[in-house]
Amino acid sequence: MTEHAVVISGAGPTGLMLAGELALAGIDVAIVERRPDQELFGTRAGGLSARTLEVFDQRGIADRFLEAGQIAQVTGFAVTRLDISDFPTRHNYGLALRQKHIERILAGWVGELAVPIYRGRDVTSFAEDEAGITIQLSDGAPLRARYLVGCDGGR
Structure with missing residues (x-):
């Protein structure tokens, strides 16, 4: 076994x-x-959040996703888009990727x-x-x- x-x-x-x-x-x-x-x-899922990209970056694999996806400001709340471009992170955006x-x-x-x-x-x-x-x-x-x-x- x-x-x-x-x-x-x-x-x-x-x-x-x-x-x-x-x-x-x-x-x-x-x-x-x-x-x-x-x-x-x-x-199914259509993208990755900034925090997910940060975790992938910690593992050294974020570039693989960035090469395949499209960077976008995709964060929102109650149908209101939120601009996170000034967040203190290397990945202050979402990533459109199926x-x-x-x-x-x-x-x-x-x-x-x-x-x-x-x-x-x-x-x-x-x-x-x-x-x-x-x-x-x-x-x-x-x-x-x-x-x-x-x-x-x-x-």
């Missing part, structure tokens, strides 16, 4: 970012993703960190015991982990 310290269910932006953070901390992490690749159909591109870039980064992604599989069940969790995948293969994190969307 394959073992990891942490298994993340879901290779969307949240799961990918968590996997990257854990890998940078030296933790053995893997992702289970039902999609066979990082392709997304339809429109989720399919955000995921593609994050998946590339996670790949560089050697995080395994079990693609084309679902988590079908799990059983917790005092030592960890046994995770059953849709292809019949089990995984073992200390922690299982659900990052598989709101549905």
Whole structure:
């Protein structure tokens, strides 16, 4: 049985970012993703906030997103646009960039960190015991982990 310290269910932006953070901390992490690749159909998130860009900058990956997106003043409140160009940050703007591109870039980064992604599989069940969790995948293969994190969307 394959073992990891942490298994993340879901290779969307949240799961990918968590996997990257854990890998940078030296933790053995893997992702289970039902999609066979990082392709997304339809429109989802449309951009990144200034704070997200700051976090990406701390990880040395902000330029990857900036090259793919379009800088814009996208911050607002109650349909009122807010100009944040004078905020004390290197990234005093938002970035227009569709989720399919955000995921593609994050998946590339996670790949560089050697995080395994079990693609084309679902988590079908799990059983917790005092030592960890046994995770059953849709292809019949089990995984073992200390922690299982659900990052598989709101549905």
